[in-house]
Amino acid sequence: MTLTAPTPQDTHGVLSPDDLEAALREHVQSYHHQHPFHLRMNRGESTPEEIRGWVANRFYYQVNIPRKDAAILSSCPHPEIRRRWVRRITDHDGTHPGEGGIENWIRLGEAVGLHREKLTAHQHLLPGVRFAVDAYVTFTRTRGWVEAVASSLTELFAPNLMAKRLEAFECHYTWIDPAALAYFRARIDQAPRDSEHGLEIVREYCTTAESQAAAISALSFKCDVLWSQLDAIDQAYGPR
Numbered sequence: 092m093t094l095t096a097p098t099p100q101d102t103h104g105v106l107s108p109d110d111l112e113a114a115l116r117e118h119v120q121s122y123h124h125q126h127p128f129h130l131r132m133n134r135g136e137s138t139p140e141e142i143r144g145w146v147a148n149r150f151y152y153q154v155n156i157p158r159k160d161a162a163i164l165s166s167c168p169h170p171e172i173r174r175r176w177v178r179r180i181t182d183h184d185g186t187h188p189g190e191g192g193i194e195n196w197i198r199l200g201e202a203v204g205l206h207r208e209k210l211t212a213h214q215h216l217l218p219g220v221r222f223a224v225d226a227y228v229t230f231t232r233t234r235g236w237v238e239a240v241a242s243s244l245t246e247l248f249a250p251n252l253m254a255k256r257l258e259a260f261e262c263h264y265t266w267i268d269p270a271a272l273a274y275f276r277a278r279i280d281q282a283p284r285d286s287e288h289g290l291e292i293v294r295e296y297c298t299t300a301e302s303q304a305a306a307i308s309a310l311s312f313k314c315d316v317l318w319s320q321l322d323a324i325d326q327a328y329g330p331r
């Protein structure tokens with residue numbers, strides 16, 4: 092195979108890494124921080140029942156995140172990427188029983204009045220949330236690993252929302268023990284580290300018009316996953 096400089100035709104429609112990143116970042120417009128359920132929650136207007144419904148249903152997302160990360164690990168052929176990506180699994184699962192993000196989420200559940208056994212058995216799970224989360228896991232199992240990585244990039248937008256949420260919980264929902272908010276405190280540092288890595292991968296590997304379009308549509312799909320979860324939660328627990 093001869094290596095020649097790309098002709099103008101080869102690069103037609105291909106974005107520079109910076110333009111690709113800008114196109115991805117534009118998706119903040121459809122991120123779930125704008126969902127009416129989150130807006131009400133951050134204004135301090137959610138009832139205890141709404142908060143409980145949200146915590147119980149978001150638990151299904153939480154427990155499935157390490158499963159989708161394991162799917163990405165299984166299809167990624169690069170040891171140097173897997174070595175960094177694997178950290179996401181231990182962040183959520185912990186390295187010992189009683190540690191990690193899932194356990195912290197269960198403690199949040201208990202602090203809002205949910206029973207550990209009912210929460211972990213998904214007894215409160217709404218069908219719309221199940222379908223949305225399952226669609227995310229299936230996406231990462233069936234698409235190429237770079238597309239799956241791109242779908243995680245909603246985390247680019249998460250730290251602002253987490254910081255606002257933490258403030259709202261501490262200020263408005265004083266019936267919740269602040270120690271139970273450990274999950275959100277941890278994510279404020281973890282999300283930027285994770286999204287920086289994801290972005291680095293997408294910038295490096297999406298070098299054709301097709302792969303760039305696939306990355307952008309993966310992120311759009313993921314915004315829909317998050318939005319659909321909240322639609323289902325809002326419909327079940329929000330004001331009529």
Ligand SMILES: O=C(O)c1cc(C(=O)O)c2c(n1)C(=O)C(=O)c1cc(C(=O)O)[nH]c1-2
Pocket residue numbers: 156242243244245246247248249252278317
């Ligand atoms: O509470 C949120 O608004 C929120 C959003 C997101 C996100 O944007 O995908 C994640 C999380 N939380 C989160 O806690 C988390 O661990 C997480 C992992 C991922 C992912 O796709 O890999 N997103 C998110």
